[in-house]
Amino acid sequence: MREIPANNGRRAFLKGSALVVAFSFLPKLAYAELNAMGLPKVLNKGLPGSLKSTPWLDAWIRIAADGKVTVCSGKVELGTGVRTALIQIAAEQLELMPADIMFIAGDTSLTPNEGFTAGSHTIPDSGTALLNAAAQVRALLLQGAAAKLKVSADSLWIRNGRITSAEGGSINYGAAIAGIDLHRQAAPASVLKPPSSYTLIGHPVPRVDIPGKLTGGSSYVQDIRLPGMLHARVIRPPTRDARLLSVDIAAAERLPGVLKIIRDGSYLAAVASDEWSAITAMRALTVSAKWEGGAVLPTPQTIHATLQALPSEDIVILNKGKMAMPAVRTLKSRFTKQYVMHGSIGPSCAVAHLTDGSMTVWTHTQGVFPLRSALAELLGMPDERVRCIHTEGSGCYGQNGADDVAADAVLIAKAMPGRPVRVQLMRDQENQWEPFAPAMITEIEAGLDASGRISYWHYELWSGSHNERPGNAGKLAPGWMLARPFVPSPSLPMLQPEGGGDRNALPLYVIPNAHITNHFLPRTPLRTSAMRSLGAHINILSIESTMDELSSMAALDPVEFRLRHLEDTRAQDVIRTAARQFGWEHRSRKRNRGFGFAFGQYKNLMGYVAIALELEVQPDTGKVSVVRVVAAVDCGQIVNPDGVINQIEGGIVQSTSWTLYEQLQFASNGIKSIDWASYPIMRFSQIPAKIEVHLLDRPGLPFLGVAEAAQGPMAGALANALAQATGKRLRNLPFGGPQLRS
Structure with missing residues (x-):
């Protein structure tokens, strides 16, 4: 296997800096019009992949004056290796090595909105967008270089960030693109490199996310440590819809290291200067809390009969021919599946920071833009005042507790302005409160x-x-527990051909x-x-x-x-x-x-x-x-x-x-x-x-x-x-x- 180094992306980009960039590629109305994949409305049906909803080239690829290239994607790394694959795709068409690319994914202030990273859509949607956007930017680079070197574009070759003419002239990508505005809509067709010439696509490239994970480096949201960071733990009800009657807040606040106990209706959390103090306070509050009511569940033995007796929306997804056809041999069968848990190895975690009236949350959500809308509603803030930055979590593949704990983090950070707050769920909380795969x-x-x-x-x-991923605050469990609870938006079927x-x-x-x-x-x-x-x-x-x-x-x-x-x-x-x-x-x-x-x-x-x-x-x-x-x-x-x-x-x-x-x-x-x-x-x-x-x-x-x-x-x-x-x-x-x- 060829070892091809790659840039580690946003962590390297932000290291030692305080860059905050906020801009929007879509009209405000488009954010509210999300489909089942959390995607904004299509703006140009004739474009390939996710270019349909984010058609501007500079939403995907930016070139600095010094020639450095930044590539963006709204899809995120969930442990599947797509970060590496997306870098490969862009680098192939831009004639760069993977390490030459600064790659940023899943940041509501920096990347296109591609909805949820789900349903095996990343490479077909984001990969196709990058394949075409990179090819079109390469063509513009050649066009700009030809004009500046005063030669035919056919006489140029492009490699490793420089464009060289047969006559010996050479300029970098920054100089070549100078004067060419990349804030333009992509064209429906691209001049792609022939697959026979590929040196990256179709070839094994070492994954950029593996070294840190293998060596125990900082790889996950659970690993984030920010200056002045506080630690928090939440206390969940014993069952859904249980109501908190009383709790000894004063005793918990007297514990060493405890800074604040937050109660809002049946929502309860402890904030401390260190993690162990937060856990100690959580345990004390759990012991003293008195609850009443709560949902009564069926049992695994009766669940399937229960489900078949519930009101249903009956959707015929195929009806062809005649069902009264004679048959020589027939069979009937029935299969059942129990509820299944994600079983994430690391319980969910998030970090939030409220500064200057803006909330930033580091989260392993699979949809930073839909989550942002839900968190903004939860906080009573405009969307543009909430920034969601995807950071890998040690366990996902579906909707586990990531979105809920992001809601915990912003609610607690709102009560502790100016200090970053890290919230980590406990194992039993993750297991009891995550949304399960349906029976x-x-x-x-x-x-x-x-x-x-x-x-x-x-x-x-x-x-x-x-599909109960957050699009509104009512899809987040902490939103149900507040004194003024949020109501989940109605559950809707995911229509074919995707299906649910x-x-x-x-x-x-x-x-x-x-x-x-x-x-x-x-x-x-x-x-x-x-x-x-x-x-x-x-x-x-x-x-x-x-x-x-x-x-x-x-x-x-x-x-x-x-x-x-x-x-x-x-x-x-x-x-x-x-x-x-x-x-x-x-x-x-x-x-x-x-x-x-x-x-x-x-x-x-x-x-x-x-x-x-x-x-x-x-x-x-x-x-x-x-x-x-x-x-x-x-x-x-x-x-x-x-x-x-x-x-x-x-x-x-x-x-x-x-x-x-x-x-x-x-x-x-x-x-x-x-x-x-x-x-x-x-x-x-x-x-x-x-x-x-x-x-x-x-x-x-x-x-x-x-x-x-x-x-x-x-x-x-x-x-x-x-x-x-x-x-x-x-x-x-x-x-x-x-x-x-x-």
Whole structure:
């Protein structure tokens, strides 16, 4: 692997400085018109990627007089390596080394608004915007250099921040761009470098975020230490909607190091000069606090019946052909999924600072602009007086406690003007109050015709909201607890083709008669929101389990059965590649061992993934050992092969944990999964023994998001292998443990 250094970005940019820049690329009205991805309205539909909503070149790329280049993105690093990939894309088109770029991401004062970093959109949206913006800036650099050197642009070559003519003249990027205003709208078409000439895109580049994480350097929001910084802890109610009757504030304020106890209705927090003093005060307040009321929950055993009895908004997402078609063979099945927790390794943290009437908050939110609007409403301040700066958190992938703790930080900082305040949630607070991935139900009825092809497909699903990210203050838990509480905006379904609970509920297979309904549940007993892949995890599992059962009824190999029902050649390619690399045709049955295969294209829009695997089940204990996993991936033009492989491997491990082990424990009086003992995640000893990832690169084709593409196919392959190993089809997640004991 070539080692190509890269600039570490905003941390280096701001080190030793006090730069504050505030400007807006959009009219004020546009900020209020956000879609489900938190994006502002489209200003130019003809532009590629996120240029549609932020079309100005200088929103993405700026060149200083000395030639230094700054690249900006509204998408943020969540541990997936996208920071490195975005730098690669820009550097490729600008003919720079990655280390020559100052990269800034997710800052409401410095970067474009790209909504939430979610749904595997970063490379397709922000990467495509940067690819085109950088190419157009390169063309302007050549144009400016040609004019200043008085030569033809065709006689110039551009490399490492300088432009040189055949006659020997040379100027840097700053001189070349002088007099050319980059505050101009991007053009619909760009002159891109040919993919055959790429030296960065498609090649492995070491991730810029890894060195600090590997060496224990300051890498996360949890690591921030500012001069004069105070520490705070919050006291959450025992259950949602519980009301604080009384608490001994005076006793807590007498504790050493305690500076202030904040109470506003049922909102309670302690501020201290050091972290341990804040924890001591939190514990004292927890002991003395008296609460009444609170939500009464169902139980895990009754949750699915409860959900199906709730009022629903029934959305038909596919209705084609006739559902009264005759079938030679039919099957019906029902799958369920329990609530799942993010299980972030580090509990959420944020730092806020109120100075001169402006609030700055360092946060690991996945959407700095939508969060800014919610925090501004919470504080009663105009948006432009609130600045959100994304700083990585040690755990995310969906909506965990990051947005809530940012709300805690600004509420407490407002009470302590002039001093930065760091708020760190405790493990039990993170677990009990984060928005969980919804419990879900899917029901399928399908039939085969006389030729062994699927004749009809009837699919229904029930799910609460997968998108409660903050757009208003009522989406933030601290906002509910105030004396004058904020009301959450209504829960709305995420429409196709993205989908929420119905993400990937549309099979990519050719089925002549199909009816698919999403029973969206606007109100459910537990707080829910985004978790990686949303409904794709159980929907692909349900679809792929059914495909295996139908292939058995048709007396066909599962891979051959899938290929017969596909017209998409790229889908066929990944299936054939996974089967060939696994040696699917040469597998041999062994007792208590099973082989599984599954396929999916994330959202039917993004990365294609096919997975074949072998596992072993110990019938006396139910222990599952995944022996080998082989994945084939097509995500269009690959930016960083190592990054794609990392994400597929991570998705395989994460999905294995969800599918075999994870479920939230709760009872009528609240959440019981308060630690790692009561919410077990997969241990290192349980990860697949071997994972192989085979990439199908498509140079020159559009980028396809891939970070969440493996979760559904891995779940489906596990379900199919378990059915073969045990002789019984499991339908109620998680599958591990008692269900597998003979």
